[in-house]
Amino acid sequence: MPAYEYQCATCSHRFEVRQKMSDEPVSLCPQCGSGGVKRLISGGAGAISKGSSGFDAPPACGMGGCCAQGGACCGGGGCDD
Numbered sequence: 001m002p003a004y005e006y007q008c009a010t011c012s013h014r015f016e017v018r019q020k021m022s023d024e025p026v027s028l029c030p031q032c033g034s035g036g037v038k039r040l041i042s043g044g045a046g047a048i049s050k051g052s053s054g055f056d057a058p059p060a061c062g063m064g065g066c067c068a069q070g071g072a073c074c075g076g077g078g079c080d081d
C-alpha cells in the first residue's frame with residue numbers, strides 16, 4: 001500500500017498516510033482540522049536536476065548560435081562565415 005504525503009496549507013503540518021490508490025484523498029488536517037490539505041507529489045526533495053555539465057557548449061561559428069547574439073566565441077567581431 002503506497003504512502004502519500006500531505007501538507008496542510010493552514011498550519012504547514014506534514015504527515016503521511018498509507019492508503020489505497022482508490023481511497024479518497026485526505027482533506028482534513030489531523031493537527032488543526034482545517035480542510036486545506038494538499039497531497040504532495042511523491043519522490044521527495046532532490047528531484048531538481050540541472051545538466052551534468054552545468055552549461056551547454058556554445059554553437060559553432062556560423063551556425064546562428066553565439067554569433068547571432070554577439071557572443072565572444074567569434075572574438076567579438078562577429079562571424080564572417
Ligand SMILES: [Zn+2]
Pocket residue numbers: 008009010011012013029030031032033034
Ligand atoms: Zn493543519
